[in-house]
Amino acid sequence: MELSWNLLGQLAWTGLATSSYYALFAIAFSLVLKINGVWNFSQAGIMVFAYYGMYTGLQVLGLSTPVSLFIGLMTAIVASIGLEVYGFNILRKRKSPVLTYFIFTIVLAQFAVFLTELIYGTAPTTLYPSLMSPVFLVNGIVVSHWDLQAITITVILISSLYLYFKFTHQGQSLVAIADNPPLAEMFGINLQRGYIIAISISAVFITAGMYLFGTKAALFPSTPLLQLLIFSVIATIMAGLGNIFGAALAAIFLGLFQTFSILIIPSKWQILLAYILIFVVIIFFPEGVRMPKRKIKRHDLNEIID
C-alpha cells in the first residue's frame, strides 16, 4: 500500500467516525463502573435489547425512525433499571464478591443473546435494508453522511454529559456518590436513585451507539458481547477507572489505532492488538495511562497563596 497524505487523512477520518460508537459504549461502561461500582458486562445484553428494540420498530413493525429509536431507548432504559434494581442492588446489599458480579453480568448478557437468537434467529441483521450512505469529497477525503451523523451525535451526547456533571445538582450528586457513597448518603443523597439515573444515562449512550453501529454494519446477537464490549473494557482501563471522559478519548484512540494498523498488519489480526493492549495496560499501567503531572512552579504557588 502506497502511503500518501490523502490516504492518511482518509484513515484518520474513517477511524474517527468509526470510533464514535466505541466512545459512546466506553462512556456507558465507564459511567456504570464509576457510579454504580460494577464492571457491567451485561452492557452487552442492554446493547442487544436496544438494537433489537429499534430493529423491531423499523424492520418488523415498519415504524418511523424516531418512534423506533424511542422503542429502542425505552427497552434499554427499562432493562437497565431492572438490572440495577433487581440485580446489582441485591448483590450490593449482600456484599457479593467481584466474581459474583462477573458471573451475573456475563450470564445475563448471554441470556439476552440466547433469548434474542430464539426470537429473531442467529442471522445478522441491519437497522435499514441498505447500509449505503451518500458521500462527498473534501480535499480528496471521502466523507459520508453517516460519518457526519456519527460524529455529531457523539459530540452532542458527550458535551451534554459533561455539562450535566458540571452544572447540575443531580450531576454533582452522581459525582459525590462515585467519590464516596456512604458520605454522599450522609449528606442526604439517595444512592439508589443515583444508581438508577447513572444506569439510565448509560442506556441512552448505548442506544445511540447501537443506532450508529446498526446503520453502519450488520449485527449478530453475539456481536456486542464478543466484539464491541471488549473495546469499552480496554478504554476504561486505559483511561484509569472512574475517568469517564478519558474512557471516551481512549476509545477514540483505540478506533484510530485499529484503523491505522491496517497499514502494518492484516485486518484479521487487528483485534489481537486490542487483547494485547488489555494485557499490557493492566500489567504496566494498572492505574491508567496518564500524562506526567506538571510540576508546580514558584510563581504558581504565589498565585495560589494570593
Add this chain to the structure above:
Amino acid sequence: MEYIISLLILTGINAILATSFNLILGYGGLLSIAHPIFYAIGGYASALIGIHFSVPVPLAILIGGLIAAILSFGVSLPSLRVSGDYLVIASLGFQLGVLHIINNVEFTGAASGLSNIPLLIEGANRSKLSLLIVIIVLVVCILLINWIVKGPYGRAITAMRNDETAFSAIGRNPIQIKVFLMALGSGIAGIAGGLYGHFFLYLSPEQFGIFTSAAFLTMVVIGGAGTVWGPAIGALILTLFPEAITFLNLPVSVMAPLQGVIFTTLVLIFIFFRPQGMIGGHRGIDGLAVWSQKIDMSRKPEKK
C-alpha cells in the same frame, strides 16, 4: 445409549475442569477466568501431536497437559503484579488473545475447527472404555486436589489466599504457590482438553470463549467454591439439566438458544436463591466470600 454415554463423558470432562478450576479459584483465590483457554491449548496440542506425529494418544494427551501447564505462566505472571478484578480482566485478555490466534492460524483449522483427530480408544466398546478413563481421571484429580489442600501445602495455600502480606512476612514465597496452582490447574484442564478432543474428534475455537469461562465459573460457584466435591456436582447439574430438552426433537436453530436460555436462567436462579452454592453453606454468602474482593472505587488498584 451412545448419546447418554457421550453426555456422561462430557459431564465427566466438565467435572474435571470445574475441579481443577476450583484449585485455582476456590483454594488459591486467584481470580483468573482463563481456564477454558488451557482446556483449548491441551485439546489442540494433543490433537495436533496425534495428527502429525506417530505418538500414542495417551502420551499426546499428557504432552498437551504439559504445554497447557507451561503456558499458564501467561496468567500466573500477571497475578504476581495485580490481583482481584484486574486479574480477571488480564486473564480475559489472555484468553481472548490466544483464542483469536487459534481462530486465525491455518494449522489449527482456524474458525472451521480441527478434525481428523485420532481416537483415544478404538473398537466396539470405545465409548464405555472412554467413559471409564474419564471417571478414573476425575477421581484421581479429586483425590490429588484433596490430598494437596488437606496437607501442609494446603495450609500454606490457605494462608497465602487469606493474607498474602502476612504470608510473605513470615518468609514464605507466595509466587511459588501461585505459579504451582496455576500450572497444576491448567495442566489438568489441558488433559481434559485432550480427552475431549480424542473422544469427540472435533475442536472449534468457539467452544472455548467467554461463554465457556462463565459456564465453568458457574459450575464452581454453584457447586461450592473451595469444597472438594462441589464443583463436580455443579458440573453435573449444569451439563445434564439443559440437555434434558434434547429429547423434544426441536430444530437445531431453536434447540441451541433454548438450551442457552435454560442454562442462563438456571444460573441466575442459583445466584439469587442459592448463592452459597450446593455444598458451600459453611463458607458464607456467595460461596466465594472468603476473598471479600468487592469493587471499591475508592481504593487504588491492587498493584504489587
